[in-house]
Amino acid sequence: MKCFLTVNELNEPCSAKSFLMAVMLAIGFFIAVPDARSESVDLSKTTQACLTCHDKEGEQKKLENGDLLPLHISTKAYTESMHKETDCEDCHSNIESKTHGKEKISIKSRRDYTLGMGESCRECHKKNFKAYADGLHAALVKEGSKADRKDAPLCSNCHNPHTVKSVKIIEPITATPCATCHEAIFNAYAKDVHGLERIAKGKTAPICSDCHQAHDNKAASMGNAIKDACLTCHKDAVKQHNDWLPNTDRHFEAISCPVCHAPTxxxxxxxxxxxxxxxxxxxxxxxxxxxxxxxxxxxxxxxxxxxxxxxxxxxxxxxxxxxxxxxxxxxxxxxxxxxxxxxxxxxxxxxxxxxxxxxxxxxxxxxxxxxxxxxxxxxxxxxxxxxxxxxxxxxxxxxxxxxxxxxxxxxxxxxxxxxxxxxxxxxxxxxxxxxxxxxxxxxxxxxxxxxxxxxxxxxxxxxxxxxxxxx
Ligand code: HEC
Ligand code: HEC
Ligand code: HEC
Ligand code: HEC
Ligand code: HEC
Ligand code: HEC
Ligand code: HEC
Ligand code: HEC
Ligand code: HEC
Structure with missing residues (x-):
């Protein structure tokens, strides 16, 4: 059981200990105010209001199936994110201001919450939303959870909406969202020519999304998308192979590149x-x-x-x-x-x-x-x-x-x-x-x-x- 803010604001009864905790948190909040203010000057009033309650480390909400939903949103990270000019309510439009934080809303699971928020990116990112909706991951989401595989990603599984940075920033390869779910593949990639080149030189070498597309991704063996991606960077590849491989086009069509390039x-x-x-x-x-x-x-x-x-x-x-x-x-x-x-x-x-x-x-x-x-x-x-x-x-x-x-x-x-x-x-x-x-x-x-x-x-x-x- 937990007391998030002050006892009165929550419907649930609190023990004396958690009451004390809440008071201490409240005091802590007032001490921290000048700092929080200077960080949040760019943020709108309503957003700041949300953050007065939500910028509290470690706060979590227990969901029906036992999952924990983190409630902490860092003002600092939010102010530094690409969404700093976006109001909390632009995405959380279903928050009922009168009762929010006072009445417990029951949520089934972490996944259920993610699915429920799935539409929130559509309005402002129409192009990406459409591309994603046409892709394989979205098809898997539609198929629903399956016991024998991980759940497929929605936007917020790959982009934390509260901390999202510009994609122009070169991050270490471990920061690719794909690594969480495709771990074995990531580990192989990190040690192959492209992974090593990426670590050494940054963006010239491809990461997952360069070959597979971040949004409009397709099954890997479908069509020519991957081959075309290879040939966009390796422009002379057909010519170079032609020097020794007869009818290169035919070979390229009938053979997936790693067949020859992953020798083991x-x-x-x-x-x-x-x-x-x-x-x-x-x-x-x-x-x-x-x-x-x-x-x-x-x-x-x-x-x-x-x-x-x-x-x-x-x-x-x-x-x-x-x-x-x-x-x-x-x-x-x-x-x-x-x-x-x-x-x-x-x-x-x-x-x-x-x-x-x-x-x-x-x-x-x-x-x-x-x-x-x-x-x-x-x-x-x-x-x-x-x-x-x-x-x-x-x-x-x-x-x-x-x-x-x-x-x-x-x-x-x-x-x-x-x-x-x-x-x-x-x-x-x-x-x-x-x-x-x-x-x-x-x-x-x-x-x-x-x-x-x-x-x-x-x-x-x-x-x-x-x-x-x-x-
Ligand atoms: C008065 C303090 C307070 C304020 C202000 C507040 N929240 Fe909350 N918020 C809470 C508490 C407490 C919970 C946990 C409720 C529970 O356990 O059911 C919560 C839960 C949430 C959740 C988790 C899902 C849910 O609905 O339970 C989201 C999302 C959220 N708040 C967003 C916001 C946004 C956006 C704002 C500003 C518009 C906001 N909150 C303002 C206290 C607050
Ligand atoms: C760009 C859209 C967007 C904005 C802006 C946004 N949120 Fe969220 N928020 C989401 C989505 C999507 C989720 C669900 C994430 C998930 O499934 O893990 C979420 C989840 C949450 C949660 C619960 C769990 C979690 O993942 O942390 C809280 C609390 C929350 N938001 C509060 C806020 C507050 C406070 C603000 C404003 C400072 C805010 N949000 C701004 C989209 C947004
Ligand atoms: C499987 C992971 C994944 C999912 C799901 C995903 N993205 Fe992305 N997104 C990425 C990656 C990786 C990049 C950077 C590389 C690139 O643009 O190809 C990116 C880039 C972006 C960009 C910046 C570049 C641009 O095209 O403007 C935006 C905006 C974006 N995504 C929004 C979304 C939205 C909205 C959704 C849901 C409809 C979504 N993403 C779903 C991985 C994902
Ligand atoms: C109210 C409008 C709005 C909503 C809703 C919104 N975004 Fe954004 N998003 C922005 C703005 C504005 C930027 C700043 C950069 C820009 O203009 O593209 C941005 C930037 C981004 C970027 C970085 C783009 C880059 O160029 O690097 C990503 C990724 C992103 N948003 C993902 C999401 C996701 C995921 C959601 C849903 C959870 C979402 N956004 C919902 C307005 C929004
Ligand atoms: C240089 C391009 C390239 C990069 C970078 C790349 N892949 Fe691939 N990926 C391929 C090729 C080629 C295939 C095999 C397609 C075929 O059947 O011909 C493949 C296959 C896959 C498959 C399907 C595996 C199966 O079981 O059939 C997945 C999943 C995948 N890649 C995920 C990833 C992830 C995650 C990353 C980043 C860690 C990544 N890829 C990086 C080219 C790439
Ligand atoms: C939240 C988990 C999750 C994340 C994050 C994720 N994927 Fe996937 N992806 C899946 C699942 C589940 C499947 C379907 C089953 C499988 O291949 O494991 C899948 C399938 C794929 C396939 C098709 C495999 C085939 O059989 O042809 C490709 C390609 C792929 N993902 C690429 C990516 C790329 C690129 C990223 C990052 C931009 C990414 N995934 C991020 C869960 C995820
Ligand atoms: C984003 C651009 C990009 C994409 C896409 C890409 N590569 Fe590369 N590749 C590079 C870079 C950069 C290097 C390292 C420098 C070099 O040797 O050319 C490299 C190196 C290689 C090498 C080693 C070359 C050598 O000289 O030893 C092979 C083989 C290769 N790539 C094959 C592929 C295949 C196959 C694909 C598609 C499945 C692919 N590449 C997709 C950029 C790319
Ligand atoms: C990794 C396996 C592989 C290697 C190595 C390979 N080939 Fe092939 N080759 C194939 C396959 C598969 C086809 C069938 C293509 C088709 O008809 O769809 C083929 C087709 C051919 C054809 C018929 C092309 C046509 O027009 O139908 C010739 C000729 C040929 N290969 C010569 C060579 C020569 C010479 C080498 C060595 C320099 C070589 N191949 C190396 C797999 C390979
Ligand atoms: C039949 C086997 C085979 C297939 C199929 C094949 N390659 Fe190659 N590739 C080779 C060999 C062997 C070399 C080295 C040639 C040399 O050094 O003389 C090579 C060299 C390369 C190089 C380095 C070129 C240079 O000289 O710097 C790149 C890039 C490359 N391949 C990309 C690809 C891509 C992309 C595909 C798929 C569209 C592909 N290869 C399909 C066998 C193959």
């Missing part, structure tokens, strides 16, 4: 369901979890989808009338969030083509099928790794047995890659062109082109990328 990372193939008409990842609608149901049904023995199961699942997504609309698009990724934030200096990056372009390469040993969940984060279902090659033996690519059976190593591998890159259902003849184009590029790269070229040109004739081809 574990990798995996992500077969994404892709809407080939709308040209974006297929996403699950909120409350209609068809993907998991269908995947579970197709994978009755829970060993991961095999080639046949994957085909039948794809047919589910390509009902009569929408044939071939949903295809698979492969992407090479790192397996964990920590792995993604262990970018090393360039000398350690993976340059050896064989890391990927060889049968049984490590990167191809873990395969999953994903759909974008309602919040954009991938929902995964395991796929047996043999699928990458066994897909070759399914009807969807009829006519390719010949290629598969020649067992020419290079062809084999490239075929897998083509499947990985753009498995259409059916793959159709365009893939042959892709395949041979791939072979050709590779041969060119190795300056042993002549022979292959001749046969390839015949086949490729009209060369279009099959993933750009309406099926």
């Amino acid at each position: 990372a574990q990798r995996r193939v992500n077969l994404r369901l892709y809407d080939n008409l709308a040209k974006h990842q297929v996403s699950e609608k909120l409350g209609v979890p068809q993907f998991e149901l269908k995947a579970d049904a197709a994978d009755a023995d829970k060993l991961g989808l095999d080639g046949r199961a994957l085909q039948s699942l794809l047919r589910e997504f390509n009902q009569p009338g929408t044939e071939n609309r949903t295809i698979l698009r492969g992407r090479l990724e790192v397996r964990s969030g920590v792995d993604a934030h262990q970018i090393s200096e360039k000398s350690k990056a993976i340059k050896d083509c064989d890391t990927c372009h060889k049968t049984g390469a490590e990167a191809f040993q873990s395969v999953s099928l994903t759909i974008a969940g309602p919040d954009g984060r991938p929902i995964r279902h395991g796929v047996q790794k043999d699928v990458l090659s066994s897909l070759l033996a399914t009807e969807s690519i009829r006519g390719f047995y010949a290629i598969g059976s020649t067992r020419i190593k290079l062809l084999d591998v490239l075929l897998v890659l083509v499947v990985l890159g753009a498995l259409a259902v059916p793959l159709g003849h365009m893939t042959v062109k892709r395949l041979f184009k791939g072979v050709r590029d590779k041969r060119e790269a190795e300056e042993r082109a002549a022979q292959v070229k001749a046969s390839t040109q015949e086949l490729t004739g009209n060369r279009r990328r099959d993933d750009d081809t309406p099926q």
Whole structure:
């Protein structure tokens, strides 16, 4: 139990001891007045009035679930904050001045209070509010609390409204609000090239929000936002890779940068369901979890989808009338969030083509099928790794047995890659062109082109990328 100000102002009975405390606090307040005044000259009268009660260290209010809501607002910090010209009541418009502080208002939990105050930033920061509302964190807030994850942030979880400083101030990286909830990732980042560069040189190197956006953030594996962020700073990257990596654009599209730049990372193939008409990842609608149901049904023995199961699942997504609309698009990724934030200096990056372009390469040993969940984060279902090659033996690519059976190593591998890159259902003849184009590029790269070229040109004739081809 506690007595916040004077006994009379509170409805709750106070013990003699806390009464004494209150008196001492009141005396303390009067002694402190000249100081508080000089700090608060910039503040409006109403704000100062609030602070006469609230600038008291250690005061807390016990909420229904036992959480403690701090009641102390420092006048000094408030006067130094970007909100010094904002009145308390601009945000706390629901304070009932007659009864406030006298009648106890019951609040369920800390989170409940935060949620209740969630709208208070909208009026003055319309642009950020809109950006945030379109982002992933806001989607997670809408989904509500979940036992298996932390609560997603609202504005006030990242910006303390009573102490907020200008974003132009360079703070130590530990001050990033993201660190509280994404601790493991933060720890990895703090030790990678960017974290170390940030510590040494400040803002030139990216912190979380430079790659992910502070407000309009999206699931990390969605779209090209992160890649584009990398290329905004590393303007010459495509050119520099082109010096040794054939068809850099294609590699950049199919491989997440940390796959090569976090050399110790574990990798995996992500077969994404892709809407080939709308040209974006297929996403699950909120409350209609068809993907998991269908995947579970197709994978009755829970060993991961095999080639046949994957085909039948794809047919589910390509009902009569929408044939071939949903295809698979492969992407090479790192397996964990920590792995993604262990970018090393360039000398350690993976340059050896064989890391990927060889049968049984490590990167191809873990395969999953994903759909974008309602919040954009991938929902995964395991796929047996043999699928990458066994897909070759399914009807969807009829006519390719010949290629598969020649067992020419290079062809084999490239075929897998083509499947990985753009498995259409059916793959159709365009893939042959892709395949041979791939072979050709590779041969060119190795300056042993002549022979292959001749046969390839015949086949490729009209060369279009099959993933750009309406099926
Ligand atoms: C007379 C002293 C006093 C003044 C003046 C005062 N408060 Fe309070 N305030 C309190 C006390 C006491 C509590 C704790 C009430 C409780 O335990 O339920 C409180 C609680 C709060 C809370 C926590 C949530 C809640 O409603 O319980 C907020 C927010 C708050 N005050 C904001 C303000 C603002 C803004 C002003 C100025 C407009 C203000 N207060 C003026 C005494 C005061
Ligand atoms: C820019 C908007 C804004 C202004 C201005 C503002 N507040 Fe708040 N205040 C909030 C929000 C949002 C919360 C909820 C924070 C949370 O969930 O932790 C809050 C929470 C509080 C709390 C309770 C718990 C906490 O987080 O400290 C008190 C007490 C409080 N405010 C008092 C004040 C007083 C006194 C002033 C004026 C000196 C003031 N506020 C000015 C937005 C504001
Ligand atoms: C997940 C953490 C996070 C959340 C949630 C968040 N912000 Fe931010 N905000 C940041 C970071 C980090 C920066 C500085 C970097 C930047 O601007 O990209 C920032 C910058 C700002 C800025 C100054 C720069 C500018 O764009 O004007 C304002 C104002 C702001 N946020 C308001 C808000 C409001 C309002 C909300 C809620 C709708 C909100 N923020 C939610 C992390 C967050
Ligand atoms: C009554 C208007 C008002 C409200 C409501 C308000 N702000 Fe502000 N905010 C301001 C003003 C004025 C500034 C000063 C800088 C500016 O003009 O952008 C500011 C600055 C900021 C900054 C620093 C921007 C920078 O350029 O570095 C952040 C972050 C911020 N506010 C977050 C919030 C959050 C979070 C909330 C809700 C809890 C909120 N604001 C509610 C008026 C408001
Ligand atoms: C240099 C750019 C960069 C910076 C800085 C960065 N990230 Fe990332 N982040 C990435 C990339 C790249 C991925 C992997 C995306 C993919 O799948 O291709 C990722 C993935 C993530 C994920 C998803 C992890 C998962 O389980 O799938 C989270 C969460 C995340 N980052 C948070 C953070 C936080 C928090 C920080 C700051 C401590 C941060 N990031 C800093 C680039 C960055
Ligand atoms: C209050 C807690 C909290 C804060 C603060 C926070 N996040 Fe998150 N964030 C979450 C939760 C919860 C998720 C969803 C589950 C997960 O990935 O842990 C999430 C997810 C993400 C994802 C998507 C991960 C994926 O699977 O693709 C990214 C990216 C991300 N956050 C970046 C950031 C950045 C950048 C900041 C700081 C500007 C930040 N977060 C601050 C709680 C937080
Ligand atoms: C196939 C592996 C691979 C992929 C994918 C890859 N990189 Fe690289 N990258 C390398 C290697 C190897 C080097 C070092 C080249 C050298 O030093 O000759 C390098 C060098 C770099 C450099 C330093 C350039 C310089 O010369 O100073 C940057 C910056 C870079 N990469 C950014 C990226 C970004 C951004 C992406 C994703 C869009 C990416 N890389 C994707 C392998 C890769
Ligand atoms: C805000 C700008 C910025 C963004 C965004 C950014 N970087 Fe960097 N990066 C830097 C700076 C600054 C350095 C250190 C100086 C240098 O070596 O160029 C660096 C260093 C690197 C290096 C080491 C280069 C070397 O010479 O050893 C690699 C590799 C790299 N970044 C890759 C990436 C990748 C991949 C992404 C996106 C996931 C990314 N960067 C996003 C600014 C950025
Ligand atoms: C980290 C793994 C990785 C590394 C390292 C790598 N590649 Fe690739 N490569 C791929 C993937 C995945 C594709 C499939 C892209 C697609 O078609 O979607 C591919 C595609 C290709 C293609 C076909 C491009 C096209 O037009 O379809 C050629 C040629 C190629 N790589 C050559 C090379 C050479 C030469 C090297 C070494 C200098 C190399 N790759 C290094 C993963 C890698």
